[in-house]
Amino acid sequence: MHTRRTFIQAGAVAATAMAGAKFNAPTGAMAADADQSPPALHPLLTPAEQFRDVSRGNPKPHTLTGEALVQARLTPESWRLEVVADTETNDAIKEAATIEKQLLLASGTALDLPRLMQLGETLGVRYLKAVQCLNIPQPLGQGLWEGVPLREVLRLCGAMRNVRRVFYHGFHNNDPKQLFQSSLSYTQAMEHAPGDPPVFLAYGLNGESIPLSRGGPVRMIVPWAYGFKSVKWLQQITVTNDFRANDTYAAQNNDPDSPMKTAAYIDRLPANFSAGRTVYITGQVVSGYSGLKRVEYWLHRVEPGSPPVVQDDSYYRAASWVPCELENEPSDWNAVLPEGASPSDVLGFDTASQRAKQWPFRYGTASWSIALRDLKPGQYELRVRAVDQNGFAQPEPRPILKAGRNAVEMHRFEVTANES
Ligand SMILES: Nc1nc2c(c(=O)[nH]1)N[C@H]1C(S)=C(S)[C@@H](COP(=O)(O)O)O[C@H]1N2
Ligand SMILES: [Mo]
Numbered sequence: 001m002h003t004r005r006t007f008i009q010a011g012a013v014a015a016t017a018m019a020g021a022k023f024n025a026p027t028g029a030m031a032a033d034a035d036q037s038p039p040a041l042h043p044l045l046t047p048a049e050q051f052r053d054v055s056r057g058n059p060k061p062h063t064l065t066g067e068a069l070v071q072a073r074l075t076p077e078s079w080r081l082e083v084v085a086d087t088e089t090n091d092a093i094k095e096a097a098t099i100e101k102q103l104l105l106a107s108g109t110a111l112d113l114p115r116l117m118q119l120g121e122t123l124g125v126r127y128l129k130a131v132q133c134l135n136i137p138q139p140l141g142q143g144l145w146e147g148v149p150l151r152e153v154l155r156l157c158g159a160m161r162n163v164r165r166v167f168y169h170g171f172h173n174n175d176p177k178q179l180f181q182s183s184l185s186y187t188q189a190m191e192h193a194p195g196d197p198p199v200f201l202a203y204g205l206n207g208e209s210i211p212l213s214r215g216g217p218v219r220m221i222v223p224w225a226y227g228f229k230s231v232k233w234l235q236q237i238t239v240t241n242d243f244r245a246n247d248t249y250a251a252q253n254n255d256p257d258s259p260m261k262t263a264a265y266i267d268r269l270p271a272n273f274s275a276g277r278t279v280y281i282t283g284q285v286v287s288g289y290s291g292l293k294r295v296e297y298w299l300h301r302v303e304p305g306s307p308p309v310v311q312d313d314s315y316y317r318a319a320s321w322v323p324c325e326l327e328n329e330p331s332d333w334n335a336v337l338p339e340g341a342s343p344s345d346v347l348g349f350d351t352a353s354q355r356a357k358q359w360p361f362r363y364g365t366a367s368w369s370i371a372l373r374d375l376k377p378g379q380y381e382l383r384v385r386a387v388d389q390n391g392f393a394q395p396e397p398r399p400i401l402k403a404g405r406n407a408v409e410m411h412r413f414e415v416t417a418n419e420s
Contacts, residue, residue, distance in 0.1 A: 041282065041367035046141030052138075055213075061171050079218060081112075082104055082236045086242065094241075097163045099157045099163075099239060100157060111156070116203060117203060127145055128144050138284060144206050149198040149199065154237075164240070165241075166189045168220060169181040170219070185243075207338025207339055215232025215234075219233065225260065261394075262287055263394050265283050265284050266384055281297070281369065281370040282369045283367070283369075283409075284366070285360065287362050290389055295385070296384070297322055297324050327367040381411075
């Protein structure tokens with residue numbers, strides 16, 4: 001598997017001299033700080049095992065082995081997906097959903113992996129997507145996901161009537177309390193705006209099969225959504241005439257229909273720097289539903305021990321924000337993408353130029369950086385925020401955290417005088 005060489009494409013004179021560097025820093029400053037290389041940026045493709053793991057379940061499905069794994073239908077050979085109709089009627093569902101052909105374990109018609117991958121040969125899609133938990137700021141990782149649109153799997157079931165929503169869940173140890181379910185409207189499952197990626201059933205990650213730890217053999221990938229819609233260890237899809245979202249996450253006070261937000265996040269940083277050295281600040285930015293225009297920062301001196309500046313007070317509103325350096329789009333995507341995947345096979349690329357139609361990719365993440373020079377000793381407060389394609393600065397326009405973590409992050413640090 002490829003790991004990306006973190007070189008810079010523009011302003012490369014200084015950067016090429018430093019392995020792992022991706023900053024457009026002036027050559028002179030670099031020479032003066034020869035012992036101080038800027039930190040390496042986040043890889044564009046997170047190796048499958050390096051995603052931050054927030055899995056639930058007891059035991060976690062990916063700790064199963066041997067026969068238990070086969071019984072759980074979590075090996076490539078034993079994996080099966082059922083597609084069924086919800087037969088319930090009640091006050092809200094006057095007529096139950098019907099489908100012509102259910103895909104059932106009992107009748108031997110459940111979908112298996114070879115058949116799904118066969119569909120993928122002609123209908124397969126690939127998309128670079130960051131997985132981000134609605135309740136955790138930093139993305140958990142980013143991968144090149146590969147699979148078959150949900151639409152194509154639902155088409156295997158023939159004619160449907162009275163279907164307004166689709167919900168689905170993964171393996172949960174035969175314990176109803178561990179059910180993790182998500183849902184989509186029928187329209188979201190079947191249609192997408194031109195240029196947008198569809199919802200798909202993924203069996204590939206970074207050019208390899210999806211490991212058990214990342215939800216393999218097959219997980220749902222909902223490109224525009226936070227992680228909770230991308231159900232791992234997928235086992236059953238139900239079509240229903242119930243129009244209401246019945247996501248497990250909604251029961252935990254989360255907005256179940258909120259798309260990923262455009263937002264910048266600061267990497268973990270030391271609280272102290274010594275004067276005379278370049279202070280490098282790095283982080284990640286997610287380009288959400290509303291796209292990304294730029295990442296910018298506001299740095300100001302504060303009195304030691306003073307309380308943080310209050311967001312939206314007059315001082316905050318008068319702040320002057322300075323653009324951060326955004327990671328460049330790679331000059332050679334073939335060196336970034338896994339073996340066998342070229343930009344022409346990945347959604348979101350312009351086929352003629354082989355460049356991203358939007359950089360960073362929507363629902364993807366890229367790194368940003370700041371190099372601060374000549375800081376005088378003292379206490380500083382730093383904030384970083386993203387501005388979306390509509391010109392809204394984070395956390396606008398919807399600063400409700402249960403719709404996604406997009407609070408503006410702040411880091412306080414001290415620059416101390418050199419002892420020498
Ligand atoms: N089956 C199942 N799928 C699941 C979950 C779960 O608990 N069970 N958690 C979801 C949530 S809340 C998130 S944020 C993502 C995390 O994906 P990752 O483990 O690949 O990073 O998985 C989603 N899929
Ligand atoms: Mo999550």
